[in-house]
Amino acid sequence: SPAPAGDDPAEPAGEEPAEEGGEEATEPADEDAVVFVAQGSDAVTLDPHGQNDQASSRVRVQMFDTLLMQTKDLEYVPLLATEWTQVDDLTIEFKLREGVKWHNGEDFTADDVVYSLRRAIESPSVGQIVNMINPDKIEKVDDLTVRVGTDEPFGPLLAHLSHPAISMVNEKAVTDAGDNVDITPVGTGPYKLKNWARGDYVELERNDDYWGEPAKTKYITFRNVSENANRTIELETGGVHIAYDIAPNDVSKIEDNADLTLVRDANFSTTYIGFNASKEPFDKPEVRQAINHAVNMDEIVEAVYFGVGNKAAGPLGSNVAFANQDLEPYEYNPELAKEMLAEAGYPDGFDLVIWTNDNQVRQDIAEIVQNQLQQIGINASMEVLEWGSYLANTAAGEHDMFILGWTTVTGDADYGLYALFHSSQFGDAGNRTFYKNDRVDELLDIGRTSVVEADRAAAYQEVQEIIREDAPWIFTWNGEDLVGTSNKISGFELHPAGHYRLHNVVLGQ
Amino acid sequence: MAKNVATASASAPVVADKKRNQWKEVWRRLKQNKMAMLGLGILVFMVIIALSADLLFPKGFDDQMISRRFQLPNSEYWFGTDNLGRGILDRMVHGARVSLSIGLFAVTISIVFGGLLGAMAGFYGGKVDNIIMRSLDVLLAIPSILLAISIVSALGGGLFNVMLAVGISSIPGYARIVRASVITLKGQEFIEAARAIGASDKRIILRHIIPNALAPIIVQGTLGVAGAILSAAGLSFIGLGLAPPNPEWGAMLSGGRQFIRDHWPMTLFPGLAIMITIFALNLLGDGLRDALDPKLRN
Amino acid sequence: MLRYIARRLLLLIPVILGVALITFTMLYFSPGDPAQMTLGEQAGAEQLEQFRELHGLNDGFFVRFFNYVKNAVLHQDLGLSYRNRQSVFAEVALRFPTTLKLAGLGVLVAVAMGIPIGIISATKQYSLFDSISMIFALVGVSMPNFWQGMLMIIFFSVYLGWFPPSGFTNFNQMVLPSLTIGTSTAAIITRMTRSSMLEVIRQDYIRTARAKGQKESKVITKHALGNAMIPIVTVIGLQFGYLLGGAVLTESIFAIPGVGRLMVDAIKMKDFPIVQGGVLFIAVTFSLVNLIVDILYAFLDPRVRSQYR
């Protein structure tokens, strides 16, 4: 694979005078520079089909490639597949890239794709992303062509295949690794694993045989710094060059610091406060609407998120494909809320408990909501559950109200709506509000099974209006990614799904 | 005959006419210890404040107003306000109840169970002793904070569970202390004397062993309250403490930690409150140790 | 001595079994579904079932416990982590050196501070130095560890820029955590040293040494300290043992990848094999530390030495 023209990394740039280096941030510091990245936890496994947690994805995405990926603007660009065609409603054919080598020196072929997809489908952790694909309908056409088929039409299939969890793995490498598959990643990506001190840091090294433009920095180290404040301090004191997930209250510290840059953009995440729609009085839409009116979301965004992100108008963030851009957030109007409650038959309010897990932000939200609801006569209290019980008990429907978040990783409305609002998805599967509306089910099914863009769009526009109106949630907040970087860093780009590719990152002087 | 032998004593030692209580004696000694009295004073002050929280600080602990958040100490909010605009002092004063009662109840739990187990082990010895102490060894081998974390994560948070967790995790310590003092006491001649006049096991335990084993327990208990408050704070830090908006000091401290650089009152005051309380408890504990130490008698 | 050690090592077996049973029971009855926790909120019912089957979560209490013990005994296998399917033994063993280092350094700092201060304040009882060091000791125990850690970070990392705020690989990174742990432990050691020294210097043999015409400094170092060491060593051992799992908060604050943190994460994520394995590791080490302390007694005290036969 030819080296890209332009800056030859072999050329010593470190000899530039220091003062100029400050200006010319893009100049590579030196050949063996290490970029340190801090995130809030360590990767759990480096097997893409192992765990689907953010921290792991953020590391793996540097080492593994998917067939195709979505840009931040939701356009599909080729990675390991160079082109794809919809053969019929149920089948897509992929042409694979030629001359790609795995980190272990093997050639990348159609067999790997077949193996990887089947393996992903079987994986308990990531299987649900691709389980609409029929494993028997994954066919190798020739060494560089693969067909993928579903049993029913599935609109967002490409989006799902772009999910970083559906990365390609090498059959031989996986088999050779045996029990160690989680710690011996073999991908095709721009970086390969150098060393992993589990719990502490992961060191990556440039893959010089990368099929595309090689990474600009030779080494990247992901450090696990769990305390938010510490990540900021590490960034300030030069211990790391890039810090992910800056706490909202640290925004000003980075913005005010001449040596640092805050990179921020909306992401695909949403935070919501769900009702238990199967339980009195939350089974009444009026009650749910009233509560939506009773919560001053601007205050929450200000107090809890320090103005970071946006208050949510509906179930999807505006950057998600098929998001309804016309939805209006519920107006804060406690008087109206009281009236509506009275109409619904609760003039004196009632008792309710808001559940959260031990997440500080959610607790803060709950505290405020709890307080605001008391002002319209609802005697709200809050209870913090340990994560395990929290998930179990909300899945079992034992709650009144609960706070959770959701990230529409694929950037597609289906991913952001189906599991959460379809009545087939009660409980564990995602619909913890036990919200059921036949029309919504119908529309979600259309959106999912149609492969016609326009049909899907229409269905999603309507369904979002209904959901907003029915208000199984208090629509709370659409998230924003905050990453702090040193000014020495250039080439860092966000991605709304949260996993940032770092191969363009350069550490300057 | 016998009488004239004895009563001829001109310079008798300290002798009182009215009924005297030995606790008064302890109190007298304690009063001489300035540091211990300082500790006691601080604690009494805290308890009084905590009990009269509703009267003194009627705003309560959940008087939010986002617009007045992050105020520095001022004439209305002596300790400033927190991230939701609540008075830090108001919260701390109401929180004193929670924190102090966590300490108190947790220690009560561990004293009651630890004391019972330790007394049984020490008094009966042999197999009973072996079984109890070996089981407690097992408990001791699990770090107490981990034990507490596991218990809270098993039972869920909440005041009672936190107290229970902290209490259970310090049972082995008390059991050992009680056992040690029971064993020492058991060998004392006055226990044998009680047997000789026909006292039952029950009477011996209740009348002779427990009152005498009390001193180290009281000392340890005082220090234990301090330990329990710290443990509860640690649990809050891990996110397993008391649910907000309950203003437990440890929860306030760990909740405020994200603002430690932006708004110092949120961590400083609860931190100081914890520190001063524990400081006071330690002073009192050390003082009690001296006041109760029979070696220093006479 | 060897026989004594062998006997003590044998005694470990019931302790380990007990610890295993307690943790197992506790975890078994703790609510929350490991499958759900591991696979995430988006996992489907089928996958959950598959996971449960794979890890034998559908078996009853006794079957599971029996299998656990059987695997542990027959194959020295503590199971696999739910989350990354790594051998629990390997995962814990990977973190253990860090934990040992942290506890060791903390105790070292504590000993270096606590013993000299304790000795001086005992020999100068009621002096100003005594009062000051006792107040220091009290402050040390009174300050919540994590708060102290944060304050140290702000002061030493942010304002002075002397030491990095997190990590535990190079010396600079080890300074703040060791100090955080060290000061609170030092407080305990100081108090113990002081009271133990006070006890010892009242003894007759100290008077005997003085009556020989020995210098006061020698009386303290040669005669008193050795005898005062036993309770001090006990405390050091206890503290070291306690820090093996008890330094969780410090580990979190300073982002140190130790066993404590591994376990707290595992508890939260219901990665039971890790919790179980971690507790066992700690319990065994704790018992070993106790054994070492007991052996140390023998070195310190010939009376104890003659009993270890």
Place this chain on the structure above:
Amino acid sequence: MSRKPLLDIKNLNVHYITHEGTTKAINDLNLALYPGETLGLVGETGAGKTTTALSMMQLVPDPPGKIISGEILYHDQDLTKLSEHELRKIRGNQISMIFQDPMTSLNPIMTVGDQIREGILLHQKVDMATATKRASDMLEVVGIPMERYNEYPHQFSGGMKQRVVIAIALSCNPEILIADEPTTALDVTIQAQVLQLMENLKKDFNTSMLMITHDLGVVANVCDHVAIMYAGTVIEHAEKHMLYRTPKHPYTQGLFGSIPNVEENVDRLKPIMGLMPDPTNLPTGCTFHPRCPHAMDICQVEFPRITRLNDEHWVRCHLYSADEEVSHE
């Protein structure tokens, strides 16, 4: 007054000052120890015997102890005025002390040999090997085979430990040996051994000895002179035979009446009434007057001065004040 005392305590006052009050442990105490003699110091608990001994070593714990006034003359120097450095040269070298309880007087974590050697190294300019040799010899002298040099105190029986303590005290061949109840903790048969041994060593080394005890039987066996202490002062000081045959002070007489004697059968003992006075609150005048069967008015107000009955016998008692002229000749 023919000979010059080796050690002469004059009007010594020692107080222990504590929060609870001031204990007047030693009050106007006079005591003389002559070369080569064994002086018995007898008194009941709290009389101040140990404090007297510690004063001679200048080892009264301070705080709370304080030497208020008085002199302790030894070779023309006042021990109370010497510097710590000078005192260290005397302690263990010229004046040695054996403490009451052999069980606790030895450092449990040092070998007995090393404990003997320590003093030798401190006071004699010899190298390690010589010191070790001398320490082993000392062990042999007190009847312990030198093979046991490297053993620890707990491996020895009470009697043997007491012998080690004696070896330590005698290792530098002191002029004065203070023995504070050296046999109280021992059984009679062992006590007899130890006393015999001390007696002999004293002769061999030509040491003067202050033997502190409350056992008049022991005194009768080993002492030449006897001083009886009561409430911090010596109330009678005499040659042994004089004291036993003609005790003068009512307290001394009371003591003799209190002890059962195997040699004679008495039906009832004749104890002294009452109790030792509270040392923080001593009676005025003669401290013994509340218990004294012969108390007179003057006894309540005036602390009696020393009355010399003859060269070898004096007493502090108003009963004999009148005789003073006589004794003065």
Place this chain on the structure above:
Amino acid sequence: MSKVMLEARGLTKYFDVPGGKLHAVDHVDFVIHEGETLGLVGESGCGKSTTGRLLLRLLEPTEGEVWFDGENITTMPLKDFRKYRSQMQIVFQDPYASLNPRMSLSEIIEEPLIINRIHNNAADRAKRVRELMDTVGLAQRLLNVYPHELDGGRRQRIGIARALALKPRFIVQDEPVSALDVSIQAQILNLMDDLQDEFKLTYLFISHDLSVVKHVSDRIVVMYLGVIVEMAESQDLFDRREHPYTQALLSALPVPSVDIETRPILLKGEISSPINPPDACRFAGRCPYKQELCDREEPKLREIHPGHWVACHFAGNLVQTEDIIVGGQVVAAEEGEDIDIQELARQEVAPEEDILTEEAAEVEPEDIIEVEEAKSEETIITK
């Protein structure tokens, strides 16, 4: 002779200690007659207190029986034994340790009355307490003081009053005066003498102080390492010391008189271990007369004069008293004769491993550690 009140038959107590069985009391037989004082002497650790406790059933014997008033009180159910409790009492050595520091004087004296339901109402009890205080010579104003406020002599009077409260007939005096000063000791001895006359009490008087024992006792039992070596009328024992140990013991007693010359018999060797003693004379290791037989066979207690019992193979054939006996041969020592004491002392020493194990046995290693730990835990605050 008056009638037998109490009888020990083959009374035995072994304690389990790490080194084996500690023979604290090994098959002792003796009787105590109504109204007499039986003295029990011996060196420390020879089993005196254990014997006393066994008699009162404060310890269960390993073997043997105690008969009181012709009843076997060892095997009877505790329920039936209760009524004997009040007839047999004990006064302890240590007046500091034998009184509960948290109970006032009146509470202590009242307790036996409450436990045994002697008086049903508080007023009667209070009256009885006052009577008892009078009896033992405690001033009424001390009614509500606590033991720590009192001196040893007064405390010992409390102990005596407590023992008397149940109107016992038999009292074990376990070294009741050895912690007291001589002047106080005399007061207490006189008091006990008076009480014995007044209430017709029978005493077992335990002491290691021979002069005291001689003063109070009608008959004396000498114990050595758990066995009785000699037993006789008081004066008889002093006049005809038959057992070599008794001889040594009596000769070593310092007499407070300058007119009587005492020449102690110096024993060589150390006391041997009471743990698993061999079947031999327990005194053999220190006995100047030791023969080969002594190492082989344990001598039985036999009556060599009427009422005078000795457990020695050669009793009656030994050279009498007042001579210094060295290393198995008898040396007449005239006054002033020079004996090479250093030589003597050297012979005394026999490196005895046993003594080490004996001492080691007293503390279990675990116990030391546990106590230390407990101590340390006190000051530790878990974070």
